[in-house]
Amino acid sequence: MTLRLSQRVQRVQLSPNAAAKARANELRANGLDILDLTTGEPDFDTPAPIKAAAWAAIQAGDTKYTATPGVKALRDAVVAKLARENQLSYSLAEVVIANGAKQIIFNAFAATLDEGDEVVVPVPYWPTFPDAVRFNGGVPRRVDCSFEQGCKLLPEQLEAAIGPRTRWLILNSPGNPSGALYSDAELLALAEVLRRHPQVWVLLDELYEHIRFDGASPRNLLNLAPDLQSRSLLVGGVSKTYAMTGWRVGFGAAPKALASAMAVVQSQATSGASSVSQAAALAAFEGGLGFLADHVTAYRERRDLLVAALAPVPELDVLVPEGGFFVFVRCAGLLGRYRPDGQRIENDADVVAWLLENGVAAIAGSAYGLSPWVRFSIATATEAVAQAGPRVAAACARLQAATP
Ligand SMILES: Cc1ncc(COP(=O)(O)O)c(C=O)c1O
Secondary structure, three states: OOOOOHHHHHOOOOHHHHHHHHHHHHHHHHHOEEEEOOOOOOOOOOOHHHHHHHHHHHOOOOOOOOOOOOHHHHHHHHHHHHHHHHHOOOOHHHHEEEOHHHHHHHHHHHHHHHOOOOOOOOOOEHHHHHHHHHHHOOOOEEEOOOOOOOOOOOOOHHHHHHOEEEEEEEEOOOOOOOOOOOHHHHHHHHHHHOOOOOOOOEEEOOOOOOOOOOOOOOOOOOOOOOOOHHHEEEEEEEOOOOOOOOOOOEEOOHHHHHHHHHHHHOOOOOOOHHHHHHHHHHHHHHHHHOOOHHHHHHHHHHHHHHHHOOOOOOOEEOOOOOOOOEEEEEEEOOOEEEEEOOOOOOOHHHHHHHHOOOOEEEEHHHHOOOOOEEEEOOOOOOHHHHHHHHHHEEEEEHOEOOOO
16 A cells, blocks of 8 residues: 655655664674764763652652643743843743753744745754754745854845745754854844844754853843844753753743744644653752753863864864864865775765764764765763774875875
């Protein structure tokens, strides 16, 4: 029997991260020594008090459906977190809890996009951004952000990208995959453009807000342009900060009309997030960030190790990340080179295949909309990162300028 897939599902693809990781695992299973730098989640364990809170919730019988937008205590904790950590004021009705930040983003587009509506997506992007737009009938309006501009959207690019159908701009800082962090001046310049286009909403993806290497506190567009809060969706969560990717809890903070519409979408898709995970997330927000400094120090050390190993490679241009846990590297200088077996390197997929043969798994920039680049994750053991850098440098050196 043939299965007819919907147009909608045919517009999107399976996460490229999952495919790259699967290939690395396959080679490992065959006995090869592969350093896996594909992973987009902290290698640290969820802090013990958070796990204990989940266990206590189970024992207390906290195992039933919750209200769709989330348990009130958790939503209150998010309101308090936004005031404490972000100096932003929200009411309870403006906060929705979902099964991860990913679902918040999906719900927002499902609730607001009609066929043909446009969303400005700076490139490189986290692949869910354009696919969540497409799945919900929208059209991603890609804007290439080059190495020279630090992979960050420029105000004149934003101005040029906005048209009559534009509904949203997506801003992700620190960015996945770039690690780029927008400065105050850059955010103010984007805010100026947005003020000229009051119909455009802003989706601020702040998942990596606490993982930044300048030692500063989180800071986002709304701190600098509070007038934009009435047309913004701030997306946050516990996945990256608290090493809780598997618990699946994220939140959105937005004007009540949008928050309510997102809850309607969620009520017919998944209902409320897991009651046990919400208890864990509550403990996370109430428990403070004392454990985090060690994690950020480790990410920083790994970043420095990888950057030090790759920066001297003449064919690579390393964008030194200011936050997040990825190092994004332009590899244009490797195109046209030859492997010892005579194969020519045509694109970043070929670069990644070659690196894999040399014992390092990474992800091609094409997965993030920008080629030829490679994304290396530093959310893996420091020792693995320390070994990976020299392996990558040696693999690049083995590529020859002419046919062997
Ligand atoms: C930029 C960005 N936003 C959101 C997410 C997803 O977060 P969650 O685990 O809360 O769904 C990720 C995960 O990789 C991400 O990189």
